[in-house]
Amino acid sequence: MDDPYGRPAPFGPLVADCHMAPLARPGQDITFDELQLATRNRGMPLEGLHYDITPVGMHYLLVHFDIPSVDVGDWRLRVGGAVDRPVELAIAEIRSRPEVTIPVTMECAGNGRARLDPRPISQPWLVEAVGTAEWTGTPLAGLLQEAGLADDAVEIVFTGADRGIESGIEHDYQRSLTISEASRPEILLAWAMNGRDLEPQHGYPLRLIVPGWYGMASVKWLTGIDAVTAPFAGYQQATAYRYQESRDEPGEPVTRIRVRALMIPPGIPDFRTRSRFVDGGAVTVTGRAWCGTELVAGVELGVDGDWQPAVLDEAPGPWAWRRWSCSWEAVPGDHVLACRAIDADGNIQPGEAPWNLQGMGNNLVQEVAVSVR
Numbered sequence: 001m002d003d004p005y006g007r008p009a010p011f012g013p014l015v016a017d018c019h020m021a022p023l024a025r026p027g028q029d030i031t032f033d034e035l036q037l038a039t040r041n042r043g044m045p046l047e048g049l050h051y052d053i054t055p056v057g058m059h060y061l062l063v064h065f066d067i068p069s070v071d072v073g074d075w076r077l078r079v080g081g082a083v084d085r086p087v088e089l090a091i092a093e094i095r096s097r098p099e100v101t102i103p104v105t106m107e108c109a110g111n112g113r114a115r116l117d118p119r120p121i122s123q124p125w126l127v128e129a130v131g132t133a134e135w136t137g138t139p140l141a142g143l144l145q146e147a148g149l150a151d152d153a154v155e156i157v158f159t160g161a162d163r164g165i166e167s168g169i170e171h172d173y174q175r176s177l178t179i180s181e182a183s184r185p186e187i188l189l190a191w192a193m194n195g196r197d198l199e200p201q202h203g204y205p206l207r208l209i210v211p212g213w214y215g216m217a218s219v220k221w222l223t224g225i226d227a228v229t230a231p232f233a234g235y236q237q238a239t240a241y242r243y244q245e246s247r248d249e250p251g252e253p254v255t256r257i258r259v260r261a262l263m264i265p266p267g268i269p270d271f272r273t274r275s276r277f278v279d280g281g282a283v284t285v286t287g288r289a290w291c292g293t294e295l296v297a298g299v300e301l302g303v304d305g306d307w308q309p310a311v312l313d314e315a316p317g318p319w320a321w322r323r324w325s326c327s328w329e330a331v332p333g334d335h336v337l338a339c340r341a342i343d344a345d346g347n348i349q350p351g352e353a354p355w356n357l358q359g360m361g362n363n364l365v366q367e368v369a370v371s372v373r
Contacts, residue, residue: 023118023357030114034124043128049264049288052132052316052323053103056194059131060215061201062108062123064173064236065164068221072205077189081157081226084148091205095191097138102186102211103320105132105290109214109241109254112353112362120359127262127366132288132320135209137190141183143225149179152229156182158208159224169235175219176232177210186211186319189222211319212256212292214361216241243356251356256292258363259349261299261324261341263287265368276370283328289341290321301326302338302365310339330372338367 024031030038041062048058072091080086108129113120115127144156160173181187188209191198198204203220210217216236232238237253244251264286267278289296295318299310310326328337340349353364 054131068161082150113359136192137188161221259291261289
């Protein structure tokens with residue numbers, strides 16, 4: 001039997017472990033468990049790339065366990081561990097602190113997983129797990145300074161209210177940052193998204209925002225911040241979110257976002273296949289590009305394997321994507337459009353997917369098939 005409900009073989013085997021799940025068999029269709037994850041989480045429709053700031057309802061969403069139901073009247077943020085002055089703060093106290101708003105592009109580390117071969121069985125993202133929001137909150141660094149970090153503190157551990165089981169291990173969702181990373185001035189304790197209180201699925205009443213890092217670092221539904229004197233070894237830090245070729249190696253931790261460009265598919269789509277149809281003549285192809293370090297340095301548009309430079313606009317902020325555009329003279333026939341970005345360090349998107357066991361950091365060049373009429 002394939003799963004507890006007796007669903008037939010095309011849905012594939014039941015998968016209990018999101019990150020260390022088995023690989024899909026050659027030619028295996030999406031499994032029931034992947035379908036179930038896909039209906040709980042959502043990606044940004046690529047036409048959402050039109051917006052400098054992604055509308056909340058279009059922004060990508062990944063929830064590991066259940067969305068907590070938080071009574072904000074009883075909620076407190078606990079700051080403790082290796083600090084001189086432990087404290088508990090109500091949301092009103094946090095919101096009375098110095099306030100900043102910054103646009104930040106956030107991307108799921110598993111974005112592109114479904115395009116890998118063999119495919120890790122997990123949340124089956126294509127390229128749509130991204131969005132850029134204006135986050136309002138208070139800098140974390142100020143709170144850490146007031147708490148007084150102990151001399152032997154090495155990391156800050158962030159605990160969310162969401163709890164579940166992976167690999168048979170029951171745990172709260174927790175991630176850590178080194179003291180130096182956590183002290184960056186742009187890291188926020190955020191209570192608002194695009195000028196409104198956080199919605200429940202986005203971490204209400206308070207979440208962490210770590211600009212430049214993949215989304216797993218931006219812990220939602222924060223309940224605790226603890227300074228620790230040894231590197232944190234919780235499941236979501238030491239087991240999940242690793243670049244590894246096999247289960248026998250520890251791998252490297254997933255951290256900063258790899259450089260990527262996406263285009264808004266031009267023309268109009270076929271409903272089921274999303275194939276594109278474009279009228280012949282001058283077509284302006286546009287999209288967005290981003291990375292986790294400095295701003296993207298360049299973007300190129302590919303037409304049937306021939307590349308030409310695109311024009312880059314100013315970014316909404318240092319941690320937000322940049323709009324790019326490029327003119328294409330569309331001639332009748334079938335074509336493949338592609339786009340690729342390069343960062344300030346010379347890293348360019350690859351033409352072959354960077355495979356790893358958990359399906360992390362796949363910034364493979366996007367391709368869009370287009371029929372010109």
